[in-house]
Amino acid sequence: MYTIEGMRAIRRHLHQQPELGFEEHKTQLFLLDKIGEMPNGHFRVKTWRTGILVFVEGFAPVQTIGYRTDMDGLPIKEETGLSFASRYDGKMHACGHDLHMTIAIGILSHYAENQPKDNLLFVFQPAEEGPGGAEPMLNTDLFQQWRPDWMFALHIAPNEPVGTVTTREGLLFANTAEFMVHLRGKGGHAAYPHQANDMVVAASHLVTQIQSVVARRVDPMDSAVITIGKIESGTKENIIAERADTEGTIRTLSSEAMNLVQEHVKKIGAGIAASFDCDVDVEWGSQYKQVWNSEKVASFMAFSERSSDVNFREAAMAMTGEDFGFFLEKIPGFMFWLGVDSDKGLHDPKLNPDEAAIPIAVDHIIRYLADEMK
Numbered sequence: 451m452y453t454i455e456g457m458r459a460i461r462r463h464l465h466q467q468p469e470l471g472f473e474e475h476k477t478q479l480f481l482l483d484k485i486g487e488m489p490n491g492h493f494r495v496k497t498w499r500t501g502i503l504v505f506v507e508g509f510a511p512v513q514t515i516g517y518r519t520d521m522d523g524l525p526i527k528e529e530t531g532l533s534f535a536s537r538y539d540g541k542m543h544a545c546g547h548d549l550h551m552t553i554a555i556g557i558l559s560h561y562a563e564n565q566p567k568d569n570l571l572f573v574f575q576p577a578e579e580g581p582g583g584a585e586p587m588l589n590t591d592l593f594q595q596w597r598p599d600w601m602f603a604l605h606i607a608p609n610e611p612v613g614t615v616t617t618r619e620g621l622l623f624a625n626t627a628e629f630m631v632h633l634r635g636k637g638g639h640a641a642y643p644h645q646a647n648d649m650v651v652a653a654s655h656l657v658t659q660i661q662s663v664v665a666r667r668v669d670p671m672d673s674a675v676i677t678i679g680k681i682e683s684g685t686k687e688n689i690i691a692e693r694a695d696t697e698g699t700i701r702t703l704s705s706e707a708m709n710l711v712q713e714h715v716k717k718i719g720a721g722i723a724a725s726f727d728c729d730v731d732v733e734w735g736s737q738y739k740q741v742w743n744s745e746k747v748a749s750f751m752a753f754s755e756r757s758s759d760v761n762f763r764e765a766a767m768a769m770t771g772e773d774f775g776f777f778l779e780k781i782p783g784f785m786f787w788l789g790v791d792s793d794k795g796l797h798d799p800k801l802n803p804d805e806a807a808i809p810i811a812v813d814h815i816i817r818y819l820a821d822e823m824k
């Protein structure tokens with residue numbers, strides 16, 4: 451089994467080579483190497499696109515338990531200044547997937563040397579940040595052939611101290627929908643706005659009106675967030691822009707609120723097109739199902755509560771998204787947060803999770819699985 455130093459080296463290697471969704475080729479090769487180095491007579495290893503499935507045969511199986519990690523990095527320029535910072539300009543493991551993968555490898559290395567009683571399925575899933583690897587992976591014959599009876603996963607929590615584990619029954623993470631709005635008008639000279647059709651002004655109205663959907667359309671007892679994370683428009687201060695392109699994401703606690711918000715984004719797009727006499731095209735990207743923890747989480751919560759190696763607290767719902775929700779829609783299971791104590795949060799260029807959380811998670815999960823396989 452990997453030592454703490456061994457796991458740290460794996461994490462740092464992965465951290466240096468972040469790859470975007472479905473481009474995790476080097477990550478896949480590196481993980482396959484690590485899996486290949488383990489005593490693996492009872493492992494069956496298959497790849498799917500840039501992902502990996504490892505089926506660990508139990509010696510007296512009555513169930514198959516799945517454990518999933520995501521693999522991709524984000525298009526963020528790292529600013530941590532760490533000696534092992536990303537070597538790929540403009541890409542960073544800023545959502546902790548380097549730790550997630552390391553923890554999965556750490557657990558797997560234990561079962562390489564200690565054949566489990568039940569079957570285990572380790573799911574190394576690509577493209578969590580987009581366009582979404584969970585849903586297509588779930589639908590493969592390969593996954594269905596090894597389909598677990600239940601499964602679980604973790605996500606790092608920068609705002610929680612190391613040693614803290616939190617989760618809850620029911621909704622943990624929100625429904626999400628990415629959207630892109632493309633506005634097309636007529637460019638021109640800054641001094642002659644009446645001869646042009648300014649897409650900077652149209653996009654500004656669009657962004658402001660979209661924010662009013664949450665304030666004035668969603669039931670305040672429900673909840674939603676719309677973030678426009680990107681606007682691209684214009685070339686120079688004295689040229690009226692003929693085009694503007696925006697990208698955003700919608701987060702809701704209920705699927706009803708998601709339908710309502712999407713309808714209103716479309717209506718606002720049509721309204722902007724009419725009032726600014728321009729073309730507006732609303733395009734939808736990845737849409738993730740909520741992460742809904744089944745009753746299965748109760749045994750993990752009870753185990754964590756009585757464990758002296760972690761501090762357990764019940765989690766609040768979060769507006770983060772996770773395509774692990776697609777697995778949980780079809781297979782009972784749960785996700786939990788793992789404290790990594792970073793003063794910078796997820797998707798921040800200075801995110802710096804404390805690596806001390808890695809062996810704590812590995813040990814906690816191995817002991818939990820031992821309890822579940824009794």
Ligand SMILES: CC(=O)N[C@@H](CCC[C@H](N)C(=O)O)C(=O)O
Pocket residue numbers: 545578579580605626627628699700736738769770771772773796
């Ligand atoms: C845990 C986390 O940060 N997850 C991402 C998931 C991205 C979903 C999708 N790309 C979208 O933006 O809708 C998150 O941003 O919450």
